[in-house]
Amino acid sequence: MEYEVVIGLEVHVELATNSKIFCSCSAKYGAEQNEHVCPACCGMPGMLPIVNKKVVDLGMTAGMMLNCHINRTTTFDKKNYYYPDLPGAYQTTQLFAPICVNGRVDIETSKGKKSVRIKQIHMEEDAGKLVHDDWRDLTMVDYNRTSVPLVEIVSQPDLSSAEEVVAYLERLRSLLRFAKVSDCRWEQGSMRCDVNLSVREKGSDKLGVRTEMKNMNSLAAITRAIEYETARHIDAIVNKTEELVQETRRWDDEKGKSFAMRTKETAGDYRYFPDPNVMPVVIDDVWYDRIKATLPEFPEIKKQRYMEELGLGDFDASSLVESRAFCDVFEEAYAECGLAKDVANWILKDCANLLNKKQMTADMLAIDGRALGKLIKLVADEKVGRANAKFILAEIFEGATDPEKIAEEKGFIVSNDTGLIEKVVAEIVAADPKSVADYKGGKEKAFMALFGKCMRELRGNCNPQVLRELLLKEIEKA
Amino acid sequence: MQDLLDTLEKVNQLALTQDEKASVQAYFERVAQDLPSFAEVDTQNVTPMVYVMPLSNVLREDESSQPFTRDDLQKGAPEAEDGYWEVPRLIE
Ligand SMILES: [Zn+2]
Numbered sequence: 050m051e052y053e054v055v056i057g058l059e060v061h062v063e064l065a066t067n068s069k070i071f072c073s074c075s076a077k078y079g080a081e082q083n084e085h086v087c088p089a090c091c092g093m094p095g096m097l098p099i100v101n102k103k104v105v106d107l108g109m110t111a112g113m114m115l116n117c118h119i120n121r122t123t124t125f126d127k128k129n130y131y132y133p134d135l136p137g138a139y140q141t142t143q144l145f146a147p148i149c150v151n152g153r154v155d156i157e158t159s160k161g162k163k164s165v166r167i168k169q170i171h172m173e174e175d176a177g178k179l180v181h182d183d184w185r186d187l188t189m190v191d192y193n194r195t196s197v198p199l200v201e202i203v204s205q206p207d208l209s210s211a212e213e214v215v216a217y218l219e220r221l222r223s224l225l226r227f228a229k230v231s232d233c234r235w236e237q238g239s240m241r242c243d244v245n246l247s248v249r250e251k252g253s254d255k256l257g258v259r260t261e262m263k264n265m266n267s268l269a270a271i272t273r274a275i276e277y278e279t280a281r282h283i284d285a286i287v288n289k290t291e292e293l294v295q296e297t298r299r300w301d302d303e304k305g306k307s308f309a310m311r312t313k314e315t316a317g318d319y320r321y322f323p324d325p326n327v328m329p330v331v332i333d334d335v336w337y338d339r340i341k342a343t344l345p346e347f348p349e350i351k352k353q354r355y356m357e358e359l360g361l362g363d364f365d366a367s368s369l370v371e372s373r374a375f376c377d378v379f380e381e382a383y384a385e386c387g388l389a390k391d392v393a394n395w396i397l398k399d400c401a402n403l404l405n406k407k408q409m410t411a412d413m414l415a416i417d418g419r420a421l422g423k424l425i426k427l428v429a430d431e432k433v434g435r436a437n438a439k440f441i442l443a444e445i446f447e448g449a450t451d452p453e454k455i456a457e458e459k460g461f462i463v464s465n466d467t468g469l470i471e472k473v474v475a476e477i478v479a480a481d482p483k484s485v486a487d488y489k490g491g492k493e494k495a496f497m498a499l500f501g502k503c504m505r506e507l508r509g510n511c512n513p514q515v516l517r518e519l520l521l522k523e524i525e526k527a
Numbered sequence: 528m529q530d531l532l533d534t535l536e537k538v539n540q541l542a543l544t545q546d547e548k549a550s551v552q553a554y555f556e557r558v559a560q561d562l563p564s565f566a567e568v569d570t571q572n573v574t575p576m577v578y579v580m581p582l583s584n585v586l587r588e589d590e591s592s593q594p595f596t597r598d599d600l601q602k603g604a605p606e607a608e609d610g611y612w613e614v615p616r617l618i619e
Pocket of ligand 1: 069072073074085086087088089090091196
């Protein structure tokens with residue numbers, strides 16, 4: 050008998066907003082405990098939630114990127130449960146009229162192409178963080194994340210291997226980051242995933258017993274968890290090692306095993322009902338069209354355009370479309386200078402280096418693309434040397450917009466004055482007869498030393514080819 | 528009725544005394560008596576009313592501000608230390 054695994058995912062993504070979903074507290078990650086709280090998100094009585102418009106914008110954007118139908122009237126509901134990570138004893142979420150339904154995500158794996166159906170996307174608030182203190186035998190509560198806006202993306206059970214799950218999650222991440230819906234950082238919890246899994250006889254249309262693993266936060270752990278659970282289910286079915294029950298399990302990545310969580314008898318009894326304090330959101334055509342107009346090109350379409358129209362190679366084009374910020378800067382700079390290959394190099398090498406030094410990610414590149422384009426043009430026109438151009442790039446990182454002005458102020462404009470170069474070359478050669486003799490004796494390195502001295506004296510402001518020729522001529526004379 | 532009460536007690540994390548249980552049960556039974564009369568009303572074509580006010584799109588711009596300090600908010604807390612609220616230990 051052959052078996053197949055059936056997997057559906059619930060992916061939680063924190064939205065890229067400044068403030069929380071129902072109050073004006075900051076949604077920024079990484080603050081001190083309970084720095085971003087107010088009476089509303091602390092669940093104080095009498096506080097009224099007011100929906101953050103940007104949350105609806107981003108919910109719609111997510112839906113459009115995933116080919117969903119957008120519900121033009123969308124409402125919020127209360128999911129009741131008693132646990133101190135949500136101080137009001139309920140989570141405000143969407144059950145009856147979620148913002149998006151019936152979408153589709155296309156993926157590609159070693160087995161070919163496949164469409165994964167999206168059941169729905171709903172907007173909701175995140176929960177707070179609990180820190181258990183064993184020593185003092187109590188639980189400490191931090192409400193910074195409480196009410197941070199999320200969308201939950203619920204797929205149909207269309208996935209049938211860990212490889213497909215990874216392809217699906219990577220695709221989701223790429224699309225959502227491209228549309229600036231979320232930064233989707235697994236390590237910060239802004240993207241996480243519940244895995245629903247069951248096993249059945251191959252070809253059967255009846256689903257097996259389903260188990261759920263919640264809050265998975267890395268692709269590697271998800272892969273291992275799926276492989277382990279699949280094997281456990283098959284073993285249970287074939288060898289009757291245990292009786293499978295529908296339950297939530299905890300994945301312990303260090304032990305490489307899943308464990309049954311103590312089942313709460315009342316789990317799942319959330320007594321959902323419409324939240325009368327949050328008024329319905331009605332999306333008219335103007336609003337819908339405004340969001341539609343902001344959608345980015347899909348990354349693979351951009352990549353193809355970069356290759357076919359702008360002549361970039363596969364590697365450069367693929368690397369650029371990893372990050373929407375890279376693409377934005379690339380397109381601005383290209384429009385300014387028209388040198389696609391150079392712009393790609395400057396972004397993927399020099400900008401990436403600077404980001405690295407500042408411990409920033411690609412998505413955090415926020416420089417003036419036109420300034421980068423102007424700088425690249427100055428280098429291409431041999432008005433500024435490459436080494437000096439790197440200094441100017443650092444200034445552009447700090448917000449500078451006029452590279453030519455910086456070049457003039459710093460004395461970085463390449464001199465076409467061969468008289469000046471000849472003068473410097475003559476002085477350097479006269480002052481260092483040893484290097485000249487070494488070079489004539491066959492030491493290639495000695496030439497580079499002389500060349501470097503000249504370049505330094507000229508502060509990098511000369512065409513290296515011209516300097517090279519003049520220096521060789523001077524050495525011959527010496 | 529007893530089952531319903533037990534469930535509600537559990538999901539709301541309450542521990543009612545026998546006297547409280549009896550009084551809540553009496554109240555619930557009174558409500559239950561009235562329910563059949565609601566069922567007589569024809570609600571076939573009536574949309575359930577959720578919102579009292581005919582309002583939609585009560586929205587705010589995405590601007591953040593922090594008008595309350597942590598200390599303000601924790602003044603009334605039974606237990607708070609080092610910026611955290613503290614609650615009885617929970618096991619999952
Ligand atoms: Zn708040």
